[in-house]
Amino acid sequence: MAKVTFITEDGNSHLIEDAEGSLMDIAVDNGIEGIEGDCGGVGSCATCHVRVKQEWMEKVGKAEELEQDILEFEDGTCSRSRLCCQIDVDEDLDGLVVEVAKLG
Amino acid sequence: MSKCPYHDPFKEAREKGPVLETEFDGDPVAMLVDFKAVRKACRDPKTFSSDAPFRIPIPREEDVRTVRQYPFEVDPPEHADYRAIVEPLFRRPTTPEYIEKMEDLVDELVRDAAGRDSIEIVREFAIPLQSKGLTLLLNMPMSEADIWIKWGTHVFRDESGVSKGHEMEAYTNSLFDKAEANPGEDFFSHLTKAEYRGRKLTREEMQGYANIAFAGGRDTVINAISMVVAYVAEHPEALDAMRENPKLIISGTEELMRYASPVTHLGRHCPVDTDVHGTKVKADHLISLNWAAANFDPKIFKDPEEVKLDRKPNPHVAFGNGIHNCLGAAHARLTIRTLLKKLCELTSSIELVDFHRKKEVEAHYTRENAFHTLNVKMAPATP
Numbered sequence: 001m002a003k004v005t006f007i008t009e010d011g012n013s014h015l016i017e018d019a020e021g022s023l024m025d026i027a028v029d030n031g032i033e034g035i036e037g038d039c040g041g042v043g044s045c046a047t048c049h050v051r052v053k054q055e056w057m058e059k060v061g062k063a064e065e066l067e068q069d070i071l072e073f074e075d076g077t078c079s080r081s082r083l084c085c086q087i088d089v090d091e092d093l094d095g096l097v098v099e100v101a102k103l104g
Numbered sequence: 105m106s107k108c109p110y111h112d113p114f115k116e117a118r119e120k121g122p123v124l125e126t127e128f129d130g131d132p133v134a135m136l137v138d139f140k141a142v143r144k145a146c147r148d149p150k151t152f153s154s155d156a157p158f159r160i161p162i163p164r165e166e167d168v169r170t171v172r173q174y175p176f177e178v179d180p181p182e183h184a185d186y187r188a189i190v191e192p193l194f195r196r197p198t199t200p201e202y203i204e205k206m207e208d209l210v211d212e213l214v215r216d217a218a219g220r221d222s223i224e225i226v227r228e229f230a231i232p233l234q235s236k237g238l239t240l241l242l243n244m245p246m247s248e249a250d251i252w253i254k255w256g257t258h259v260f261r262d263e264s265g266v267s268k269g270h271e272m273e274a275y276t277n278s279l280f281d282k283a284e285a286n287p288g289e290d291f292f293s294h295l296t297k298a299e300y301r302g303r304k305l306t307r308e309e310m311q312g313y314a315n316i317a318f319a320g321g322r323d324t325v326i327n328a329i330s331m332v333v334a335y336v337a338e339h340p341e342a343l344d345a346m347r348e349n350p351k352l353i354i355s356g357t358e359e360l361m362r363y364a365s366p367v368t369h370l371g372r373h374c375p376v377d378t379d380v381h382g383t384k385v386k387a388d389h390l391i392s393l394n395w396a397a398a399n400f401d402p403k404i405f406k407d408p409e410e411v412k413l414d415r416k417p418n419p420h421v422a423f424g425n426g427i428h429n430c431l432g433a434a435h436a437r438l439t440i441r442t443l444l445k446k447l448c449e450l451t452s453s454i455e456l457v458d459f460h461r462k463k464e465v466e467a468h469y470t471r472e473n474a475f476h477t478l479n480v481k482m483a484p485a486t487p
Binding site: 036039040041042043044046066067069070072073083086 | 144146354415416437
């Protein structure tokens with residue numbers, strides 16, 4: 001279990017206390033605005049685009065090449081962009097903060 | 105099926121470069137066949153516009169409909185406001201209530217199929233499933249599907265050669281009349297009540313929404329259903345793997361959509377002379393975004409001609425990409441996921457009896473991604 005915070009487009013923070021598993025599933029289960037996860041987590045739909053807070057980048061890691069290709073043409077992509085279906089939350093990521101990108 | 109010589113008819117073209125110079129309706133069309141080129145073009149609606157009624161689907165559709173399709177054939181910024189009117193309705197397939205209704209529907213159809221000696225999947229399974237499924241999306245009584253089932257696989261271009269396009273327009277127009285007189289909670293009533301930038305929609309706009317709601321998700325969903333049944337009939341190990349690990353139903357749905365790519369390609373209009381990766385496209389001419397070719401691009405998909413149910417990441421563009429991505433995608437995904445789930449649960453074997461493939465024959469390619477007929481024998485699961 002870990003705590004993760006989503007900062008949605010409207011600037012509000014949403015703290016999830018008991019997060020575990022796919023960050024996309026966590027967002028969808030908690031109704032986080034801007035994360036839809038339509039494809040169920042295989043990176044087809046790019047509806048789970050987040051930007052990881054800089055201080056967490058080292059632990060979460062950058063997007064791999066194929067994920068970067070997916071993100072390349074999305075709106076609001078930067079070097080901290082990830083598809084959250086590709087991030088697995090465990091205790092190492094306790095305290096993680098991500099910003100939810102605008103749906104393209 | 106994976107050995108089908110036509111499965112990736114764009115391989116040679118893709119190796120030569122991102123553009124296949126081809127032609128449709130007697131005009132040159134610059135067809136993009138490279139994944140990145142397709143995705144990039146999706147994101148540039150100024151250069152590659154959708155504001156070209158009847159010409160976004162290729163070949164053009166003036167002969168089969170009289171209305172611009174909304175929000176499909178509209179550019180930004182108006183597009184976002186037109187799309188917002190219907191987006192909430194098309195998000196409903198992710199709700200538990202909707203999922204349960206879809207499960208009940210597919211359950212009934214698979215039980216019926218497995219109870220017969222054999223079944224012709226296209227006409228006796230895929231068309232009823234698509235039509236009845238659409239009543240959920242449009243929030244109509246399921247009995248209404250009886251009318252739609254008679255339209256055949258493709259409202260506009262069924263193999264009978266008779267377009268049902270004008271019949272469909274008269275039908276949807278009568279539904280808007282009824283909805284205006286006595287509004288309910290269905291798709292048609294929603295449109296009669298909707299406002300676009302502070303005014304009511306015109307009847308022509310309403311007809312444009314209805315037109316694509318019926319035409320856009322018809323042959324595509326029917327062909328996807330048939331392809332999925334054919335695939336699992338030829339690959340019983342795929343259903344076994346999904347029974348063992350139900351998560352594969354989710355990723356497998358995406359992979360089978362990539363593999364089937366029900367819409368081969370769609371057009372975009374160049375308002376001015378445009379250089380498209382070295383190909384000169386004249387003003388008022390078209391490019392094509394070839395989803396099927398992009399989905400087999402080996403630079404993105406390792407072993408593209410292999411179905412890998414656990415492929416991840418799988419950035420396929422079977423539902424398009426960018427602002428015009430398929431509005432019905434959530435419904436289509438649910439349809440295929442539920443189909444796979446029920447085939448796992450309710451059948452013990454599916455045997456391919458015979459089939460007759462449908463060919464999409466164009467100037468520079470022939471593609472086979474659909475069936476005229478597909479006969480299978482399904483055995484019910486042993487209790």
